[in-house]
Amino acid sequence: MITGAGSGIGRALAQRLSRLGSPVAIADIDEAGLEKTAASLSGPVLRRVLDVRDATDQLRFAGEVRAWLPDKLAAVFNNAGVAVASSVRDAVPEDDDWLIDINFRGVVNGTRAFLPILLEQDEGVIVNTSSVFGLVGMPYQSAYCASKFAVRGFTDALRQELRGTGVRAVNVHPGGVTTNIARNARVRKDPEGLGRTKEQMAAQFEAVTLTSPDKAAEIIHRGVERGKARILVGPDAYMFDALARVAPTHYYWVIERLQARLRARQKETAG
Numbered sequence: 001m002i003t004g005a006g007s008g009i010g011r012a013l014a015q016r017l018s019r020l021g022s023p024v025a026i027a028d029i030d031e032a033g034l035e036k037t038a039a040s041l042s043g044p045v046l047r048r049v050l051d052v053r054d055a056t057d058q059l060r061f062a063g064e065v066r067a068w069l070p071d072k073l074a075a076v077f078n079n080a081g082v083a084v085a086s087s088v089r090d091a092v093p094e095d096d097d098w099l100i101d102i103n104f105r106g107v108v109n110g111t112r113a114f115l116p117i118l119l120e121q122d123e124g125v126i127v128n129t130s131s132v133f134g135l136v137g138m139p140y141q142s143a144y145c146a147s148k149f150a151v152r153g154f155t156d157a158l159r160q161e162l163r164g165t166g167v168r169a170v171n172v173h174p175g176g177v178t179t180n181i182a183r184n185a186r187v188r189k190d191p192e193g194l195g196r197t198k199e200q201m202a203a204q205f206e207a208v209t210l211t212s213p214d215k216a217a218e219i220i221h222r223g224v225e226r227g228k229a230r231i232l233v234g235p236d237a238y239m240f241d242a243l244a245r246v247a248p249t250h251y252y253w254v255i256e257r258l259q260a261r262l263r264a265r266q267k268e269t270a271g
Contacts (some may be wrong), residue, residue, distance in 0.1 A: 004080030006033025006181030012217035052106030175236035176209035214223035
């Protein structure tokens with residue numbers, strides 16, 4: 001079962017697992033994107049337009065998946081996510097609530113809905129998508145970081161509760177992946193005061209992403225198959241993880257300098 005399957009990592013996971021012969025149940029609030037994903041799959045698929053914020057509907061969907069699957073439920077990928085760009089001072093509470101309800105409470109709702117199925121069969125895995133921003137705090141991403149740190153803590157706690165069972169809980173920390181998340185983000189104004197449009201900010205994000213959705217799906221799938229409890233996706237994810245360990249209060253000083261070098265290199269290339 002995969003949420004956020006209408007695009008990006010969710011779609012790539014569905015395509016990869018379907019190619020390998022697995023029936024996939026896919027969900028997304030984006031009906032058009034969900035239909036496009038379903039049409040690209042080669043094997044059995046159950047699709048459902050779903051708002052992950054709705055705990056009751058998540059429970060209903062879990063029942064539908066259980067009745068539809070020909071065999072046991074192997075994995076639950078709570079992957080749906082959104083972004084907001086804002087300073088803390090200028091944050092709009094409604095935007096932050098929207099993000100936290102999807103990024104964190106959506107993961108909690110999905111876990112609670114599907115976990116009883118996995119526990120009853122005493123096997124399977126819950127795979128929750130955090131982020132590299134669940135490892136470090138970044139300016140103008142306070143709500144996003146808060147939600148992804150929350151996913152990380154929730155999943156780590158769940159992992160300890162599952163000791164002695166056949167069920168596992170996995171945290172996924174993607175770095176920059178080329179998806180629509182920046183283009184679908186809520187941005188009221190350029191939080192850095194540079195006058196950039198939302199489209200310009202999204203283009204800048206996409207220019208520095210290092211991992212395609214297909215590669216991310218491969219890394220996640222292989223990590224789950226190998227029994228990893230924490231999966232870092234992309235070379236930048238390993239860099240963020242190392243910086244958080246080595247310089248836990250000064251990592252952004254290093255990141256700023258790396259970003260400056262990267263921007264200078266891009267200007268040289270463009271020139």
